[in-house]
Amino acid sequence: MKDQDAHFDSLLPPLKLNRRGFIATTVAAGFSLAAGPAVAQTAIKTDANGLTAGKVDIPTSDGKMPAYRAAPAGKKNLPTLLVVSEIFGVHEYIQDVCRRLAHLGYMAIAPELFARQGDPSKYTEIPKLQAEIIGKVPDQQVQGDLDATVAWAAAHGGSDDRLGILGFCWGGRQVWLYAAHNPKLKAGAAWYGQLGGEPSELKPRSVLSLVNDLKAPVLGAYGGKDAGIPQADVDKMRIALAKGPAAARASRIDVYPDAPHAFHADYRPSYRKAEAEQAWQRMLDWFKQNGLGA
Numbered sequence: 001m002k003d004q005d006a007h008f009d010s011l012l013p014p015l016k017l018n019r020r021g022f023i024a025t026t027v028a029a030g031f032s033l034a035a036g037p038a039v040a041q042t043a044i045k046t047d048a049n050g051l052t053a054g055k056v057d058i059p060t061s062d063g064k065m066p067a068y069r070a071a072p073a074g075k076k077n078l079p080t081l082l083v084v085s086e087i088f089g090v091h092e093y094i095q096d097v098c099r100r101l102a103h104l105g106y107m108a109i110a111p112e113l114f115a116r117q118g119d120p121s122k123y124t125e126i127p128k129l130q131a132e133i134i135g136k137v138p139d140q141q142v143q144g145d146l147d148a149t150v151a152w153a154a155a156h157g158g159s160d161d162r163l164g165i166l167g168f169c170w171g172g173r174q175v176w177l178y179a180a181h182n183p184k185l186k187a188g189a190a191w192y193g194q195l196g197g198e199p200s201e202l203k204p205r206s207v208l209s210l211v212n213d214l215k216a217p218v219l220g221a222y223g224g225k226d227a228g229i230p231q232a233d234v235d236k237m238r239i240a241l242a243k244g245p246a247a248a249r250a251s252r253i254d255v256y257p258d259a260p261h262a263f264h265a266d267y268r269p270s271y272r273k274a275e276a277e278q279a280w281q282r283m284l285d286w287f288k289q290n291g292l293g294a
Contacts, residue, residue: 060145211237211243
């Protein structure tokens with residue numbers, strides 16, 4: 001594996017660290033503090049038996065980004081799923097999601113996309129986390145880091161020809177953006193990602209504004225009682241998808257009427273078991289329907 005890593009690194013241009021470099025150099029141990037105390041009775045715990053699982057380093061244009069990778073041990077040319085976290089980073093919940101997918105036959109890899117700005121697992125207050133880390137992450141940086149993750153995965157047992165992406169909350173929005181960015185993507189699954197919002201320097205386009213650029217179909221899972229994502233935006237998105245190109249028309253948004261935001265987050269009080277399990281199965285079916293069967 002070391003020889004393979006060295007060969008892959010040799011294909012990349014020399015790394016140029018920016019003045020700050022990467023602040024976070026590993027993935028979190030346990031759950032993020034800002035997410036609140038984990039609810040032990042509902043948090044799903046998935047073992048790593050039969051898997052190759054743990055922290056890896058992803059070479060990027062300006063340094064090495066930490067990530068968590070889980071895959072069936074000894075397998076190659078695996079269908080690959082990028083897993084994009086909520087604002088809390090690649091903590092135990094996201095790592096467990098990767099292991100769940102790996103047990104189903106996927107290489108699942110979650111890059112720590114906030115690593116240049118800081119370590120979200122160390123924060124205890126969401127407003128401070130938003131202001132000091134999340135609000136400073138440019139969309140363009142995220143898309144480039146996801147591209148780097150795809151390249152690493154393809155060189156380490158995954159496949160860039162059978163590529164999918166899923167993401168939660170902050171990561172759900174990034175799923176839509178990546179589906180408009182990477183023409184090799186087969187399908188995406190966006191869990192309650194923001195659809196609207198005013199453009200800014202770091203977030204120049206809303207999801208609603210890029211429907212015509214979609215290159216892969218996306219399955220959206222949204223809560224009918226999500227206080228942060230207006231149902232009006234969901235309705236607008238459905239209308240826009242129906243009028244868009246082939247990938248947009250092939251997309252679908254499912255609304256779970258009684259579910260709040262973060263209804264898949266099994267370690268939080270927002271978790272809704274029935275809706276989460278139904279949406280999870282629909283996601284797996286979606287990936288299979290779009291050429292990503294494991």
